[in-house]
Amino acid sequence: MPSMNTLDAIRLRREITAFTAEPIPAVIRDQLEEALHLGPTGNHALSRRFILVEQRGLLDRLSRTTPWMEWLRQAALGVVILAEPGVSKYWLQDATIAGAFLWLAATDLGLGMAWGAVYHSEDAAESER
Template sequence: MEDAGFFAPTGNNLPSKNLIVVQNRDNLDKLAETTPYMKWLKEAPAAIVISGIPEASKYWLQDSSIAAAFVWLKAVKVGLGSAFGAVYH
């Protein structure tokens, strides 16, 4: 699944994002508390965290967003449920 995000296009073809698979229940619960809009993570079996690297490219936000869209499309294609949550700054 993370391959879809890894191979998503990026501005200037620079490595401006990290993709982290989270399956640990404690970590998922902590992520759920980062914003009031991601409480659903308390019931999710896993998450893919995409973090931008501003030092790598001025397009890090767009690159991370495109990667999230590619992951979402792959999840739908393989029949998985998907949701999006954002934490900025």
Template sequence: MDVFEAIQNRREVTKYLDKPIPKDQLEQILNAGYLAPAGNNLPSREFILVQKPEILQHLSKATPFMPWLEGAQAAIVITGRPEVSKYWLQDASIASGFIWLQSTEFGLGAAFGAIYHAEDAAESAKRENYVLEALSIPEDRRIVAILGLGYPEEQPPAKAQLPRETIIHYDQFQK
């Protein structure tokens, strides 16, 4: 599968089969995040692979919008390091996309559970502290997201896109 094919096939998958993911695939998925670009090549993001069912179940309660994580075979927690780089959020976000696309190439489904909440500091602190405590993450890290992974129980259809001409502009913004 080429990159564009992975982009086209990527779906938000929240129902998973009870089938383990091979270790070598998980390592390659982690490497996709590791090799993602980072501003000034600084170590502004880190990843935690979670496979223990009891931890996945606990993390599924980090927000009311992640009950699907309980059924995942694995998850990758993506952290950011604001004191290392002012681009920590962008770097972690790019890495999330790389992880998702590599997962898609292996025929895995992924779902993005947002933990960091840019517009609600209190809600973000609540979510992040829940994950920090559960995984013994140092307090100087921010928790950007948790990506759940597993073999899809079913392949969801593609979501309807807005017309391309309303999103893409050439040379200047078109009203």
């Protein structure tokens, strides 16, 4: 699939919550990882970290950390974005921009992607809509 321009990716991006069983090739996964790391950060402080998860059992367990991430049980890849408030006061912005870059890159690469907000999941009230 030819690469699209940025504005097309912005226009086409949608949350997709149903996935095929097709695995994601390593070359595609590497490009997703690149997009994550290329996001800007406040003060150039690297307050976010990324964990790419492909193990079925782990994806299934992660899907249960909030009531709103059922779709992760079908996904071939999960990307956990960790934000570290101790590293930068811009931790939330930094992590969010990384997620947005990932979403546009996924759209460009022809992948469906959804977003799950795991907000203090130990507190049920935090996970309410």
